[in-house]
Amino acid sequence: MKKILLISGKRKCGKDFISERLQRRLSDRSLIVRISEPIKREWARKLQLDMGAMLSDGPYKEQYRRDMIIWSDEVRQRDYGFFCRAAMEASAVQQADYVIVSDIRRKNDIKWFRENYGQDMVKTLRLTSTEQRRKARGWQFTAGVDDVPSECDLDDSSFDYVFANDEDGDGNAQDEKQLIDRLLALLQLS
């Protein structure tokens, strides 16, 4: 591994979108790790829920999101690196030059990565989008989700890189290419 890029940002600021486009560009040198995956998997196992429905955007997602946040906070209080470690262990990270962690939410997530992989390897990227843009992408303020630490803990943090993801093209390849070109330039990657 050469770099671990920790991506954070408010809901609907494009963490998944940017991570996937970036991974595609860096291709087989890179992979995406999602901390939410072991959380969802463990939670689903706990509740014996349908795994496919949990991982999709279906009706299960919002219904269980709040309870899952409370439970995962309890696990984190005992071991703040629990889900970061589980996500890294479940992925073939040793074979990748670039690991993109697409859903960093807490200071302790960043702390765990820095403690385990070092300051030089770990870089943080904050994505920003205006509220108007996030709303256009389907965001609605939800009490218990948008006003709790999982969403707000990093609000007062500083980051190695900040990238405004406000211009949604109409899905054309040229717009997306320019967007990722700008991001790669910021990250000093090629």
Ligand SMILES: Nc1ncnc2c1ncn2[C@@H]1O[C@H](COP(=O)(O)OP(=O)(O)OP(=O)(O)O)[C@@H](O)[C@H]1O
């Ligand atoms: N630059 C962009 N151009 C076009 N569409 C975009 C762009 N950024 C995000 N989107 C779209 O906005 C929506 C929300 O983006 P995404 O799911 O990546 O956000 P997120 O930060 O991962 O959200 P959440 O935290 O709720 O999971 C998606 O439909 C995505 O395709």
